[in-house]
Amino acid sequence: MSQLRNLQIQSVLYHNEKSRIIRSIKSIVRAVDFSIHERIFDKVVVQYGDGSPAPIFTDEDLECLKKEYGEFIELKYEFFGENLGSARGHNRLASLSSTNFIMIINPDILLAPDTILELAKPFWESKNNIGIVEAKQLPIEHPKWFDPKSGATSWASTACVLMPRKAFDSVDGFDADTFFLYCDDVDFSWMLRKEGFQVLFQPSAVAFHDKTLSDEASWRTSSAEDYFSAEAGLLLAYKWSRIDILQNILAYFEQSDVDYYIKAAAEFRRREAAGILPKQYDTNHKIGEFSNNNYGKMRFVL
Incomplete structure (x- = not known):
């Protein structure tokens, strides 16, 4: 070894x-x-x-x-x-x-x-x-x-x-x-x-x-986890040049009545207006993998 x-x-x-x-x-x-x-x-x-x-x-x-x-x-x-x-x-x-x-x-x-x-x-x-x-x-x-x-x-x-x-x-x-x-x-x-x-x-x-599960055996997430997951999804789609996916997510979030979706969309718009979005990569879509609302292919569904 x-x-x-x-x-x-x-x-x-x-x-x-x-x-x-x-x-x-x-x-x-x-x-x-x-x-x-x-x-x-x-x-x-x-x-x-x-x-x-x-x-x-x-x-x-x-x-x-x-x-x-x-x-x-x-x-x-x-x-x-x-x-x-x-x-x-x-x-x-x-x-x-x-x-x-x-x-x-x-x-x-x-x-x-x-x-x-x-x-x-x-x-x-x-x-x-x-x-x-x-x-x-x-x-x-x-x-x-x-x-x-x-x-x-x-x-x-x-x-x-x-x-x-x-x-x-x-x-x-x-x-x-x-x-x-x-x-x-x-x-x-x-x-x-x-x-x-x-x-x-x-x-x-x-x-x-050691994950904490709900009574239905699903992941139990906090409000902070819900929000930052939503925010990160928007920013990841933008950074990896999937504007089509970004626009779909933004439209869904902005039309939603879920507070953290609305807040995440507003934060993205704020960064966009302030010119502080990240540099974009992978315009040919050879690295970033977005598939069925997941980042890459999945073997099974949780």
Whole structure:
């Protein structure tokens, strides 16, 4: 096996439950121990960035965690003092280290002991220019299509991914000026593909994503998630030159009686009038994939 040297595992926090974060840390430590034993990495930093109104962890909490797990990981915690969102938060965290690899996970993700090992495999098994590798989420697997032989997929969900820093830096990280909470990972993946990198799904790398479901077993979303998902959909369609789709969404939102649709359309119009929409790409529609109200083809419907 080829050693990939050092790794930063990073996660952006906002109003997360301390107990769930600590449970995630325990799973990270086990996976890190396994990856170091298998000589995948020789040093691992676990960096949290907290955008909550007040710090989730106290200095005493951090000292206890470092004392318990310091043998395996270098634990760091940055209180942002403001809600930076997902994209800007991860850009900030990535700028705080110089590790060869960056792993992004959601705060409630639980890693299997071999998750890091399996995510790293494509980087030494393939000579292709790999930009990012995504883990399989359980118990609700993401329905995105992927090539069963190569693992190639349209985009990678950053609930649990591994990437080389050179890929992250090649696209200047996430587009935080455009995307606050949603679609930053879709856009990031498409930017990587534009630069010639491969985006892969690795089903042998498993991560448990502790989702809260409704009584009907559907995803339970907050009002903020509803709004930023709607806003991001408009901005993604514009950035990736799908004006036809953008116009259809705008018309639907502006005629809707749903508050967050109306608000998202108004925000897009505000940016349009102010001249602060993002630079457009992919006028030939070779990278950005929009299919049946999804970003890329789906294997099944949730």
